[in-house]
Amino acid sequence: MSDTPLYDAYKNFLANAGTPFTVPGHKRNPELIDDLLALDVPHYTGVEDRRVSTKRLATAERIAGELWGADWCGFSVQGSSHGNEAICLSLGKPGDKVIVARTIHKSLFFGIVLAGLVPVWIRPDIDDETGLTAGMPVSRVAAALKEHPDAKAVMLVEPSYVGGVSDVAAHAELAHAHGIPLTVDAAWGAHLGFHPDLPPHAIQAGADVLVTSIHKHMTGFTQSSMVLAQGERIDLERLEAAFEGLHTTSPSGAIFASIDLARDLLQERGEELLGQAIRLAEESRARFRQVPGLGVVGTEIADRSPALFMHDPTKIVLTLSGTGADGQVVADVLEQRGLHLEFADRDTFCPVITLGDTPESVDFMTTEIIRAIEEHRGEPRKLVHTIAWTLDPDTAMTPRDAFFADHERVSAAAAVGRIAAESAVPYPPGVPALAPGERINGDVLTALQAEARSGTRIAYCGDPMLETVLVVKE
Numbered sequence: 001m002s003d004t005p006l007y008d009a010y011k012n013f014l015a016n017a018g019t020p021f022t023v024p025g026h027k028r029n030p031e032l033i034d035d036l037l038a039l040d041v042p043h044y045t046g047v048e049d050r051r052v053s054t055k056r057l058a059t060a061e062r063i064a065g066e067l068w069g070a071d072w073c074g075f076s077v078q079g080s081s082h083g084n085e086a087i088c089l090s091l092g093k094p095g096d097k098v099i100v101a102r103t104i105h106k107s108l109f110f111g112i113v114l115a116g117l118v119p120v121w122i123r124p125d126i127d128d129e130t131g132l133t134a135g136m137p138v139s140r141v142a143a144a145l146k147e148h149p150d151a152k153a154v155m156l157v158e159p160s161y162v163g164g165v166s167d168v169a170a171h172a173e174l175a176h177a178h179g180i181p182l183t184v185d186a187a188w189g190a191h192l193g194f195h196p197d198l199p200p201h202a203i204q205a206g207a208d209v210l211v212t213s214i215h216k217h218m219t220g221f222t223q224s225s226m227v228l229a230q231g232e233r234i235d236l237e238r239l240e241a242a243f244e245g246l247h248t249t250s251p252s253g254a255i256f257a258s259i260d261l262a263r264d265l266l267q268e269r270g271e272e273l274l275g276q277a278i279r280l281a282e283e284s285r286a287r288f289r290q291v292p293g294l295g296v297v298g299t300e301i302a303d304r305s306p307a308l309f310m311h312d313p314t315k316i317v318l319t320l321s322g323t324g325a326d327g328q329v330v331a332d333v334l335e336q337r338g339l340h341l342e343f344a345d346r347d348t349f350c351p352v353i354t355l356g357d358t359p360e361s362v363d364f365m366t367t368e369i370i371r372a373i374e375e376h377r378g379e380p381r382k383l384v385h386t387i388a389w390t391l392d393p394d395t396a397m398t399p400r401d402a403f404f405a406d407h408e409r410v411s412a413a414a415a416v417g418r419i420a421a422e423s424a425v426p427y428p429p430g431v432p433a434l435a436p437g438e439r440i441n442g443d444v445l446t447a448l449q450a451e452a453r454s455g456t457r458i459a460y461c462g463d464p465m466l467e468t469v470l471v472v473k474e
C-alpha cells in the first residue's frame, strides 16, 4: 500500500477514540447508536492531527494530484455537483460567455446560475441507430468560438453518461488556440487513464480542469469526488476559494478516507482490476448479443460515430425496443430479484460495471436481465430517443436572469412558448430537459409528461407530473 494519510488516521481514530467532546452528537455512544454510526468520524477533530489542521488532507490531495498529473487537487464530500459549481465560479465574471455542451448535469447548470455565466449551448452528435449521445465534434466548438470569440471557456461532459468519449485532446488544443481553458465534467470517468484499453483521462488529454465522482466508477463512499486542475489558464486561487466556499465545514472523515483509499487502489491495482472489468463487460455484451431483438451498444459505436474518440469498454448499454419488453416493467421485476440498475427507462438499460465487480456479480446481472426480458417479451416497437440527448434549446434569457425573474405557475398548455423559470430533470441521467431561461417546447413538455406517467422521476420542478410549469412573468 502507498501512503494513505487520511485512511490511516481514520482507522486509528476508530481503534482508539473514546467519547469525543465535539460533534457529531451521537458521541459514539454504543447504547444510543447502531454500529453504523460508529463509523461516522468528522474530518476536523477526528482525522486531522489537530482541531483545525489541514495537513493530512493536503498531503492526500497532493498524492492524488501527482497520480493524475495535476497541479491542484481538491477532495469533496459533496459529489461532482460541488466541483461543477466551484468550476463555474472560477471561470469568469457574471455576464461572461462559456461554450457548453447541452448534455450537462443539472449541477453545472446551477453553477452557471450561481456564477451568472451566459451559456452558448452546443449539442453533441446523436447516434441514429440507438438515439444515444455520440460525441462532441471539434468543428461544432470551433464554429461556436468563431461566433463567440469572447467566450471564456469550453465546458464538456466526457465521458457521457452512456460511455462515449470525444476527442478531448483535440478539444483542448482548440480551446488553447483561443487562449481559453477546457473544463471536463468526468463524473463518470474516474477510471479513465488507468488501463491501456481505456481512453486517457482529461488531464492527460490536456484539459485544464477535470471533476470526477470517486463514488461512481471508483470505490469511494457515496458523495466522494475530486477536482483536478493544471496550468496557467485556470485561476487556481479562485478555484480553491470557490471550492472551499461551497464545501461543508463538517466534511465526513469516512468519505475523505474512502477517496484516499480509492486513489491508493487505483495506483496499486488499477490496471489489473480495470482489465478484469473490461473483460467482464465484453463477456456480458457477448451474451446479451445472443438475445434476439436486444440492442447492445459496445465499442463499435465509436467506429460509426465520427465525433467519438472511444467508447468506454466497461460500459454496457442495452436497447430493449426490439424485444418488445417494457424496460420499466423489467427493471421492477429485477429489483424484486435483488438486481438494481443504474439507468432503466422503457427502452434503455445501463447496468454499471466497475473494478468492484467479480465474474459472479456480472454473471448474475447478465443472467437475470436476460431471464426477465424473455419473460416479458412483446411486440417489437420503435426506439424512443431519450430526451436528454436530443435537446436543442431556444434560449430567451440567461439562466440566472430567469431563475431570479418574477414568475408564475401556469398550466402545461399555457406554458408552451413561455420562458421556463424552473428546471425539469429526468433522472437519470440528470440533464435538465426544461431549464430556466429557455422557451418551453411543446414536444419536449409532452415527452416529459409521458416519462413522468411511465414512472421516471422528473426532479427539481414544483409539479413532478408537469401538468403545470413555473414560467417567467411576461
Ligand SMILES: Cc1ncc(COP(=O)(O)O)c(C=O)c1O
Residues within 6 Å of the ligand: 078, 079, 080, 081, 082, 084, 104, 105, 107, 157, 161, 185, 187, 188, 213, 223, 224, 225, 429, 430
Ligand atoms: C455528468 C454528471 N456530472 C455530475 C454529476 C453529479 O455527480 P455527483 O452525484 O457525484 O454529485 C452527475 C451525476 O450523475 C453526472 O451524471
